[in-house]
Amino acid sequence: xxxxxxxxxxxxVADGDASCLGTLFERHHRAVYRYCMQMTRSKxxxxxxxxxxxxxxxxxxxxxxxxxxxxxWIFNIARNVTLDQLRKAGTDVHDLGEQGEENARxxxxxxxxSEQVAAGYQxxxxxxxxxxxxxxxxxxxxWLGRFVFDDYEExxxxxxxxxxxxxxxxxxxxxxxxxxxLRMNGAPIDV
Amino acid sequence: xxxxxRPGVPFDRDDPAERQLWESLQDMPQPEPPPxxxxxxxxxxxxxxxxxxxxxxREWLGLAGPRGFATAIGCxxxxxxxxxxLRNSEVERAELVALQAQVTDLNRNLILDRLExxxxxxxxxxxxxxxxxxxxxxxxxxxxxxxxxxxxVYSVRxxxxxxxxxxxxTPAVGQELMGLLEKSQSPIVQLALVDLVLRHGxxxxxxxxxxxxxRGVLHPELQQYVKSAVWRDRT
Numbered sequence: 325x326x327x328x329x330x331x332x333x334x335x336x337v338a339d340g341d342a343s344c345l346g347t348l349f350e351r352h353h354r355a356v357y358r359y360c361m362q363m364t365r366s367k368x369x370x371x372x373x374x375x376x377x378x379x380x381x382x383x384x385x386x387x388x389x390x391x392x393x394x395x396x397w398i399f400n401i402a403r404n405v406t407l408d409q410l411r412k413a414g415t416d417v418h419d420l421g422e423q424g425e426e427n428a429r430x431x432x433x434x435x436x437x438s439e440q441v442a443a444g445y446q447x448x449x450x451x452x453x454x455x456x457x458x459x460x461x462x463x464x465x466x467w468l469g470r471f472v473f474d475d476y477e478e479x480x481x482x483x484x485x486x487x488x489x490x491x492x493x494x495x496x497x498x499x500x501x502x503x504x505x506l507r508m509n510g511a512p513i514d515v
Numbered sequence: 516x517x518x519x520x521r522p523g524v525p526f527d528r529d530d531p532a533e534r535q536l537w538e539s540l541q542d543m544p545q546p547e548p549p550p551x552x553x554x555x556x557x558x559x560x561x562x563x564x565x566x567x568x569x570x571x572x573r574e575w576l577g578l579a580g581p582r583g584f585a586t587a588i589g590c591x592x593x594x595x596x597x598x599x600x601l602r603n604s605e606v607e608r609a610e611l612v613a614l615q616a617q618v619t620d621l622n623r624n625l626i627l628d629r630l631e632x633x634x635x636x637x638x639x640x641x642x643x644x645x646x647x648x649x650x651x652x653x654x655x656x657x658x659x660x661x662x663x664x665x666x667x668v669y670s671v672r673x674x675x676x677x678x679x680x681x682x683x684x685t686p687a688v689g690q691e692l693m694g695l696l697e698k699s700q701s702p703i704v705q706l707a708l709v710d711l712v713l714r715h716g717x718x719x720x721x722x723x724x725x726x727x728x729x730r731g732v733l734h735p736e737l738q739q740y741v742k743s744a745v746w747r748d749r750t
Contacts, residue, residue, distance in 0.1 A: 342564045349556055357548040371552050378556060382563065451539050470523040470540045479524055495528065502533050512532035513539060 330394035338385035345385075349378050352395065355472055356402045362467045363406050363460060373409060377402045396481035399472060403464065403482060410460075447513055454504040462497035469494050623652060630658040635668040642671060646678035649688060656691045663711070664695070664704040676711060683715035693723055702734040709737055713744050721745060 330351065336344040356377055360370035380401050388397055455463055465483065469490075473479040480490035505513060526537045626648065629641025642662055649656045663675035682688040696708040712724045725745060728738045 342560060345560060346557065349553075349560075353552070353556070354545075354548055357552070358545050361546045367549070371549065371555070374548065374552060375556060375559065379559065379563075382560075447539060448542055448544075451536065452543060455540075455543075466540070470537070471545075473524055474522055476524055494524065498526075498528060498533050498537065502530070502536055505536060513535045 330398075331388075331390055334381070334385050334388050334394045334397075337382060338388065342382060345378060345382050348381065348394070348398070352398055353378070356398065359399065359402055359464070359467060359472065360406055362455075363464060364410065365456070369409065369413075373402070373405055376405050376409075380405065392481040393478055396473070396478045399468060399482035400484060403484070450505060450509050451501075451513070454501055454508055457504050457508075458497070458500045461493070462500045465490070465493045465497045466501060623648070623655065626655055627658055630655075630662055635671055638662060638666065638668070638671045639674055642674045642678055646682075649679065650682050650685045651687070653687060653691060656688050657695070660688075660691055660695050660708075664699070664707045665701070672707075676707070679711060680715045683711055684717040684720065689716065689720050693720070693727075696724075696727065697732055702737060705734055705737055706740075709733070709741060713741070713748075721748075 328347070330348060333344045333348050337348070353374055357370055357374050360373040361367070364370055364373070377398065381398065384401075388394065455466065458466075465479070468482055469476075469479050473482065476487040476490050476494075479494075480487040483490055483493070485493070502512075523537075523541075526534060528534060528537075622644075626641055626644045629637045630645060632638050632641065642659065645655050645659045649659050659675055659679055662671055663679050664672075666672045666675065679688060679692075683692060692708060692711060696705060696712075699705050699708065709724065712720050716724070724741060727733055728741045731738070733741065
């Protein structure tokens with residue numbers, strides 16, 4: 325439980341206290357960065373995007389409406405900024421270059437035990453590759469639903485759709501991931 | 516921290532393989548943002564915090580720094596272009612209107628000059644030119660009527676009558692014609708004008724002609740001529 329909620333902080337930012345944005349940054353910049361990395365596979369682009377997201381928060385703090393959480397709003401902005409950037413760069417997010425992959429791996433910090441690494445290394449590698457290969461729209465819904473949000477209402481706000489649509493998108497995305505994994509591995513993941 | 520790994524949204528698929536895939540995602544290593552990103556953000560926040568509101572607005576609107584200079588130059592160029600375009604279109608429109616007026620005036624003077632010219636062939640040309648504009652210009656109508664009733668050369672007179680004929684029923688020409696008929700003392704002129712009205716005039720103009728005849732404005736012989744012509748037409 326946080327002493328001051330994100331919603332209160334963004335309200336203070338809107339009232340002119342820009343320093344409160346620092347607290348929001350500390351709370352969310354890692355998740356935003358990981359989301360951007362997942363979508364762009366570029367370290368430099370992700371850094372720029374995180375910067376842009378939080379500067380936009382500062383500029384548009386007064387337009388935050390308390391219908392959803394501030395976090396969902398932040399990720400909605402992150403999503404718009406990322407998609408804009410990808411469109412501007414003309415990047416086909418399905419076709420990630422080797423440099424992008426290397427950049428992404430360079431940043432990975434493995435928090436797992438050596439036993440886990442030994443047991444699941446191959447599977448994880450394949451899951452990562454499968455995730456990178458599915459369409460960006462499916463990848464983003466899986467990423468946000470798995471690592472950022474824990475209910476469909478908030479996920480939907482971040483995606484800019486209804487909860488029902490978010491649920492359907494998640495099902496389709498998981499099907500896509502599963503079939504891609506099957507194609508790569510030749511068998512379902514070890515159950 | 517709120518951005519640490521979360522349990523994720525409820526996974527409600529029955530397929531065990533998909534569920535296992537969903538679970539395995541949890542173990543995926545997460546990239547850590549580089550420390551410089553935090554420094555960069557706080558530097559920017561500090562810079563923005565130090566700026567007065569007006570400077571922030573200038574920055575957000577793209578009016579600060581070298582970009583602002585470019586924006587300002589761009590705005591000036593666009594403004595000047597819009598101004599020049601607007602000004603040019605107004606000037607061109609006014610010039611065009613003035614030019615059209617000059618051409619119309621020149622044409623009108625040329626026609627009047629030809630209608631009064633000593634040379635019969637020039638007067639004939641004037642009659643042909645006047646035919647198209649007579650109904651819009653009272654002075655030309657009068658000059659044309661005058662050629663029709665008292666030009667000394669028959670071909671000019673005939674051409675003028677032909678030119679006026681189809682336009683007799685228009686209010687402008689009809690009015691001039693009736694006025695001339697009332698003022699004219701010569702029975703030959705009156706005959707020419709009466710013929711025009713009888714041949715090309717409207718019912719109202721023929722009625723006016725009858726009234727002129729009854730009031731004794733026409734020559735006595737013409738009064739009978741009008742009466743019998745009207746009677747012949749009506750029967």
